[in-house]
Amino acid sequence: MARRFRSDDKSVFLNVPFDAGYERNLIALIASLTALGQIPHCVLELPELGSGRLKRLLKHLRSCRTSIHDLSRVGVPVRFNMPFELGLACAQAEYRKPHSYFVMEKAPYRLDRNLSDLKGRDPLIHHGSPKRIISGVLNMLRRKTRNPHPKEVFNNFKRLSGIAEKLKHDYGESTIFSRAIFIELVVAGTELAITSGHVKKYKNF
């Protein structure tokens, strides 16, 4: 009997900036992860129940086997959220159950200066381009067989962008950084991946 995957194995935590300039990149991340049969998770998903953002963050991180951290937002005003979450992921990888984390950056060699403790780890340099994010994520989380072609995933990304515009209009939001829109984008990405034949029941085939 084929092994049924646990949600943990396939869950990927996304630690990315929530600003309008990053929308296309987040859609590219969702398109590429769903094409690989992964389940993107984000802190946006959990409703605020008064326990605070840090608890929500830790809960999500603990439930995910992999996390992707984008440290491309460097500037004024200084934001420490993403390096802090990367630190939590590092601690999880070191002291708790198996956890792998990947780092993304916009400019080459900048991470060596800004976060020299991570020297020796090659970040994915995406130059702010969704195309590079797609090919980078497909490379990072490559499966043994039946990997989707970046071109196909880019087509899904374009379709997903159209869906994102429609969802923003329907919900009356100016960005996609809301709980409902994020979840529906993941559903749409999964649907597109299934119709494109990227997600299969038996991955060993």
Next chain:
Amino acid sequence: MAKLSNKAPATKRTKNSAPTGNGARNGATDRSVAGKKLYAVRDAQGRFVDIQTYERAHIATANEIYRALRVKPETVKRVQQIIRDLEAKTGK
């Protein structure tokens, strides 16, 4: 999931469903007599371990993902409708 039995179901072999040589067949694409594409997994003796249609297998995969996301079926239906509407609009 289809009922398992050691008896081979009524399937048509296709080019991709050639035996591996040791009795087992890997990743064989079979089709049912009705023409539906099937997933078939066999053991080393060539017996069926699991067999189901692509359609059902894909739905099962999607459902596992949606369960992990705690998505309601209505949400999935609404998103599917949006995809259909957009595809009809763009003509793809």
